[in-house]
Amino acid sequence: MTSFAGLLFGRRARLRWIHLILGGALAMPYVLVGSVVVGPVAGDSHVFGSLRLQLASFAVGLPLAAVTSLFPLTRPLESGVVRSLCGVEPDRLAHGPARTKGEKGRTAAWFTLHLGLGGVVAGMSLAVPPFAAALIALPFVPALRDDRMGLPGVLRHTWSLALAPVAGAAMLVALAGCAAVCGTLLARWAPALLGPSAEDRVAAAEARAAALAVRNRLARELHDSVGHALSAVTLQASAARRVLDSDPEFVREALAAIEDTTRRTVGELDAVLGVLRDGDAPGTAPAPTLADDLDGLLHRTRAGGLRVAATVTADPGALPPPVSREAYRIVQEGLSNALRHAGADVTVALRVDVRDDDLRISVENPLGQAGTTRPGGGHGLRGITDRARLLGGAAEAGAEGETWRLRVRLPLKAPT
Structure with a gap:
C-alpha cells in the first residue's frame, strides 16, 4: 500500500506532475490561436463555453506547437526540464539543438506529446479537484444539495449521499494515477525522442x-x-x-x-x-x-x-x-x-x-x-x-x- 501511494504521490510522481502541468501551460497560447480558427468555423464566439469547441481548439493548436518546436532552443530547454523533473539520466539526453531532419522530427514529436498530455492532465487538475471536493463534502454540507447548485437529482438520494465521498476520493486517486501514468510514459519516451543521435553517441x-x-x-x-x-x-x-x-x-x-x-x-x-x-x-x-x-x-x-x-x-x-x-x-x-x-x-x-x-x-x-x-x-x-x-x-x-x-x-x- 505504501509503495502504491509512493507511485501516485511520491516525490518523483509530483515532479512529473509538475512537468505535465508546465506542458499544459505551454499549450495555452496554441489553444488560444486554435480558438480563433475554431470560433468562426463553428459560428460560435463563446468557444470556451463548450467542451467540444475547447477540444477542437486544442486539436488545432497542437500542429502549430509541432511547427514552433523547430526553434533551436526547444530541444536543449526540454532536455533540461526532463533531467530536472522526470528523473532521466543526463547522458541519455542530448544537450545541443536539433540539427538533422531526424532530430528535428523527434523533437517535434516530443514537444507535441508533452503539450498534448500536459494539456489533458492540466485540464483535469483544474476541473477534477473542486468537483471531487464537493462530492466528499456533499453529505456534510446541506447547502451543496440546494436546487440552485444544479446537482443531478440522483445525488440527492440517501444512498448517493453515502457514496459521494467515496466517489470523490476515487476521482482524486484516478487523477493522480492518470498523471503518474502520463509522467512515466514521457520519462520512458524522452531518451528516444530527446536523446543523442547515433552521430552524437559516436562523437x-x-x-x-x-x-x-x-x-x-x-x-x-x-x-x-x-x-x-x-x-x-x-x-x-x-x-x-x-x-x-x-x-x-x-x-x-x-x-x-x-x-x-x-x-x-x-x-x-x-x-x-x-x-x-x-x-x-x-x-x-x-x-x-x-x-x-x-x-x-x-x-x-x-x-x-x-x-x-x-x-x-x-x-x-x-x-x-x-x-x-x-x-x-x-x-x-x-x-x-x-x-x-x-x-x-x-x-x-x-x-x-x-x-x-x-x-x-x-x-x-x-x-x-x-x-x-x-x-x-x-x-x-x-x-x-x-x-x-x-x-x-x-x-x-x-x-x-x-x-x-x-x-x-x-x-x-x-x-x-
Whole structure:
C-alpha cells in the first residue's frame, strides 16, 4: 500500500506532475490561436463555453506547437526540464539543438506529446479537484444539495449521499494515477525522442576514448620516469651507504648520479603535470629520446652499481622521433625491472639493433632473489606492450629458466 501511494504521490510522481502541468501551460497560447480558427468555423464566439469547441481548439493548436518546436532552443530547454523533473539520466539526453531532419522530427514529436498530455492532465487538475471536493463534502454540507447548485437529482438520494465521498476520493486517486501514468510514459519516451543521435553517441565515444588515451599515456609517462628514478635512486643510495667508508670516490659519483636523476625526473614530472593542468605544456622539457639520452640513462644506472652490458648497433640518431621516444621509455622500464627484481649484483644485457626495418630491443637479466611480482606491480610490462602496439610493434616478456627476457620489436616505418 505504501509503495502504491509512493507511485501516485511520491516525490518523483509530483515532479512529473509538475512537468505535465508546465506542458499544459505551454499549450495555452496554441489553444488560444486554435480558438480563433475554431470560433468562426463553428459560428460560435463563446468557444470556451463548450467542451467540444475547447477540444477542437486544442486539436488545432497542437500542429502549430509541432511547427514552433523547430526553434533551436526547444530541444536543449526540454532536455533540461526532463533531467530536472522526470528523473532521466543526463547522458541519455542530448544537450545541443536539433540539427538533422531526424532530430528535428523527434523533437517535434516530443514537444507535441508533452503539450498534448500536459494539456489533458492540466485540464483535469483544474476541473477534477473542486468537483471531487464537493462530492466528499456533499453529505456534510446541506447547502451543496440546494436546487440552485444544479446537482443531478440522483445525488440527492440517501444512498448517493453515502457514496459521494467515496466517489470523490476515487476521482482524486484516478487523477493522480492518470498523471503518474502520463509522467512515466514521457520519462520512458524522452531518451528516444530527446536523446543523442547515433552521430552524437559516436562523437561522445570518440571523446571518451581520446580522454582515456591521454590519461593512459600520462600514467605510462609517470610510471616509467618516476618509477625508474625511484628505483635508481634507491639502488644508488644503498650502494653508496655500503661503501661509504671504503670508497669515497664511488659515493661522490653515486650522489652526483642521484642529483642528476632527481633533477631530470622533476623536469619530466613538470611536463606531465603541465599537460594535466592546461591540456598542453608549451615550454616544458622535451621528452627524452634514445638518440639524446641513452648514454645518460646507462651512466646513471651504472652509477648505482648495476652492471649493464650494452650492445647498441643501431644508429639512435637515424631513428624516427616517435620510435626514439618510445624506445627510450622501453629501455628505461626494462632496466627498472632489472633493478627491482634482480638486484644490483647481476649483469644486465641490453641489445639495441635494427633488423628487417624493425628496431629490436632486448633486455636480459638473472631472476635473482627478487624475481617475484610485488603487490600492485605489473604496470610497467603493460606500459611497454602499449607503447609497442601504438607503433605497430609487439613485445613479449617472461622467464626462461633462470633468466628474465624482454624482447620488443618497433617498426621503423609507419604501418600501411
